[in-house]
Amino acid sequence: MQDRLLIGTRKGLFIMRTDGGGWAVDRTAFLGQPVSATLYDTRSGYLYAALDLGHFGAKLHRSDDQGETWTELNPPAYAPSDEDGAPSVKLLWVLEAGGPGQDGRLWAGTIPGGLFRSDDHGESWALNEPLWNEPDRQKWVGGGFDEPGIHSIIVDARNPERLIAGVSCGGVWLSEDDGDSWVLRADGLRSDYTPPGIAEEGAMQDPHRLIQCKGAPENYWIQHHNGIFKSTDDLKSWQEIHEMGPSTFGFALAVHPNNPQTAWFVPAIKDEYRYPVDGRFVVTRTTDGGQSADVLINGLPDADAYDLVYRHALDIDETGNRLAMGSTSGGLWVSENAGDSWTLLAERLPPVNTVAFAEFI
């Protein structure tokens, strides 16, 4: 049972635990420091936390005792170069574990747009050169940050050498050879933030979050800058979902672990404003592949709420019944019934960057 919540915030890491009846903060770490990504690796039992120290750069720490003590690791870094504008890691945006049989393998998505691999539990990192050198990467642009970044990394549930990366703004990239080569998989995505003639330019798409349905892995969902999209043919094409409650704009996304027809979103007024429609904080859910939407309000503030949920701040557990989300206003909610109702766990956390379920081994 995934009885822990890893909550990365603007002011530290909070590890919450449930005894089956309620949730409480069990442990804290890095108080006062922004946490940009977390990963609990169920293969090794290591817990990782990436920090975004505005003055001192992106940092990476690892714990082998469930967050009680931490060791700082060398973070991913670009090779020194004499070229003008040579890159430097600005943010560790996402961490993912490799697959079964890939002991020690980790992936890190960064700003500015580098995918890094470790094969020694994060002790050392290497840039994935094939994606970095992909000619279409020159079309990538920043989304939120000045430079583009990789925020979603999927290690395919069927084959750990099949990798998918979601890039803001750079589309969806697929490798079927453990990262040796990459192809763009953005057919059907569209952008409103480019001239109409290049609205379907794949390498300029802005998926905010990309998730595979683990139990039906030919199915994927995207919460995109311009709405919601799904792929049911293993990334060959994407179909837009035009209606989803009050808005199709948002950042966060959760996909049921076994039912590819079911996904959750946290909508907001589109990009100029980015707050809940009418100040009413809701979650939307589809259970029929996007044909219809449930607007879930039970337990959520229905007025004067300006919470936004970042792209890594909504998660679903392995059962598909329990969800958790944290907001920019420091609210943290959990649902034990697939979103039908929500319980406020904390209302005064620092702004929440990441939320993830974990089961410590």
Next chain:
Amino acid sequence: MAQVFFTQHLRRLVPYEPVEVSGDTIASVLDGIFDEIPALKSYVVDDQGALRKHVCIFVDEERIDFTGSLTHPVGAESEVYIMQALSGGMRCRTGFL
């Protein structure tokens, strides 16, 4: 040798101060410090070895502009302060969007 002092935010990485380092430029002083305290390097300079934008250095009470600081001369009796700039504390968080 130059004496190097650090912002409180970096003191957990620096077991003692001042750190005494020989060198006639900021770059050579930093290299000497990084040899002694390798973990400090990524906090002060970026992947390309450039001083981080929101880290500032004072040499004998003169603030050195980060764009040209690495070649700035350091005397044998200089006091060098590696500080956290007051800029950068409100770094825009919209990047997480």
